[in-house]
Amino acid sequence: MARVAFIVTTCHEFEGIKVLSSVLKQHGHECDCFITSEEKDFHGAVRDYAPDVLGIYATTGQEAWAHRHIEAWKKELPHLKTVMGGPHPSFDPGNLRDEGIIDAIIKAEAEYAMLDLVNAWEGNNSIELIPNVGFLRDGEPWVNPIRPVIQDLDELPFPDVDLFYKYPFLAKKRVMQVHASRGCQNSCTYCSVGLMKKEWISGKKGERFNRTKSVDYLVAEMNDILARFPHFKMVNFGDAALNMESGWIQEFAEKWPAKVGLPFACNVNINYLDEDDIEAMSRAGCVSVQFGLESGSEDVRLKVYKKGYTDKVVYGIPTLLRKHKITYRTNNIMGSPAETLDDMFNTVRTNRAIKPNGCTVLIYRPFRSTELGREDFEKERVDFSRDIGPSIQADSQMLRDDVEEVVNLQKLFNVAVYLPFGLPLVKALIKLPRNPLFDWTLLAFLWYQHAVVSGYGMVDDFKLGLKNIGQIFGKKSGGMHSYGDTQKNQFLDTLDTGQDVSV
Incomplete structure (x- = not known):
């Protein structure tokens, strides 16, 4: 042993x-x-x-x-x-x-x-x-070469939640973190999934990258957890999309309310979502969903990011979600080489039009594990002098003349979306030097949207920020991110903003 x-x-x-x-x-x-x-x-x-x-x-x-x-x-x-x-x-x-x-x-x-x-x-x-x-x-x-991915997730033992729930804070939060699947229907160029599919899947007949636990297995897993940790009031599914497999949502809607009964939040792929699925999710207890808009420009979404979402889908699905009383948040990206500042303001306008209950806004980062990131490195679009640590919220590593305006827009994105006069105000503010007030504005919106709109609880989310205060400011032994000879303390990266739903 x-x-x-x-x-x-x-x-x-x-x-x-x-x-x-x-x-x-x-x-x-x-x-x-x-x-x-x-x-x-x-x-x-x-x-x-x-x-x-x-x-x-x-x-x-x-x-x-x-x-x-x-x-x-x-x-x-x-x-x-x-x-x-x-x-x-x-x-x-x-x-x-x-x-x-x-x-x-x-x-x-x-x-x-x-x-x-x-x-x-x-x-x-x-x-x-x-x-x-x-x-x-x-x-x-x-x-060494890669072995085939696990095809039947039901063959695995239940996840060992005791590792984390031995800590009183995690065991007593309102929301339990759970995964029902592995994979993603999309192969977006800014995400690692596209290269994962190419490198991890051999192409043999019957081999799948996208796999979902059976509903019966998932229900049994939940009841095993709740029998020992009954405090949880809600579930957050951390999958790329809960609607990964056709027909699964319908069976889930029949069994989950009867055998588990907890409300839940999840990520969805709106390209594979219809009203029948939305009605079934509502019936099952879904209170909030999150989906990746990424850009307000259809050309950027389809031709550059290979997201697959047309404007018809982007504008149509929110209407159905509102009809069935499910709140929804969008994920958005700022600062990729595919976008001008005008394109990014178009993302603001699209969010204003579809009226999400919250907007998560990330700064584009060129990862070597993505197709677009590899292109950035090859075409020398990356500023190596900027050490931004693990952040996809704090700063940009792209070589752009307007990089400071891009970062400021990301911080003030929600102001531009939700305030009646927000758009002209933010257009003026982003020309100012960066300052902590912009960072705290972003944090305040994230906290409210995640804690209140999605049902995670303001107290729990606030405590979680405090739990990470040592690594944020370097006050606790072992809590500071280290990168070679430099150290970064990213406040926003320690807040539980629901980004575990992203692949």
Whole structure:
């Protein structure tokens, strides 16, 4: 039996870690998870657990936050092995060059790769032939071929929620975080999914990237959680879209109210949504949905982002959602190379026209894991002098003459959408120098929309911000994001704004 510790630096429950733990425990290993903000002595808690394997989840910009801890743990626990998974190592194995820090990475779905890796390390065996695993070979990063993705999600054990619900705050929040599926119908150029489909799926007959748990499995999973943690009043489905599979919503609407009965919020793909599905979701207890508008320009959505949403869909679905009394929020992107400032103001106008109950506005970031991001790097559109950490809310890394206006517009986007005089006011304000008032304006709108409109609760969301105050301002040991020799403390990145619904 090996002892595995997962570490995260945001007070939030991560579905991938829950499932990894459940698979490892099913095969006889011991697991625990440690959140920087929830431990009085984060470093000491991990050390005292004395793990054999340390698992780190990493997004781009956040891949080095734990390095100083790992260096110390490896001196205190000479047998310790470290493995990194998540979006960043799946497309950039460069962390393997951090000698003495990262022993292996896992690309793509990690359940059985992690199990094979832990088993190999426990038995002092080679890891060189394990699919999905990357390591240093002759001094250079090497990643083995990818095994087929798990086709039947029902074959997995229930996610190990105890990892996170051992923390009183997470166990007593109003809203439970749950996933019903994996994948996404779209292959948007600003998102990693398009490259995932190309690299993770072999093309063999019957192999699917988009997979959904059966309704019966999901209901059983929920009741297993609620039997032990009955405090929850609502569910947030963190999937790319709850309407992933045709016909699934109809069965869900029959069984969920009778066997679970909790109201829920979710993400939807409006290209695959009709009134029958909306009526069924309302009947099932859906109170709020979120969908990606991204741009108010149909040309940008269709030709550049490959989003697939026509203006007819964008303007038609909100009418049906209002008819069935479901609130809705939009996701929007500012500052991609595809858009002019006028295009971004068109996104404001579109939101004003469709009247969402809330707007989440992210700053475009050129990830190497996306088609559009790779094009940005090739065409030298990226400002490498801007170290923006993991942020998709705080700053832009694009080389644009109007970059300051773009960032200011993102902060003031909701003012332009919701105030009667907002559009001309924001056009004037974005020409001013950046200032903290703009940041706090964005934060206030996000807090209200997420906490009130979507039903998460203002108190819970406020407490969650306070939980992360150490890593925001660097006051707590282990809570600050670290990037090489520089440090970034992103306030907005620690607020639970519902972005777990995005792939």
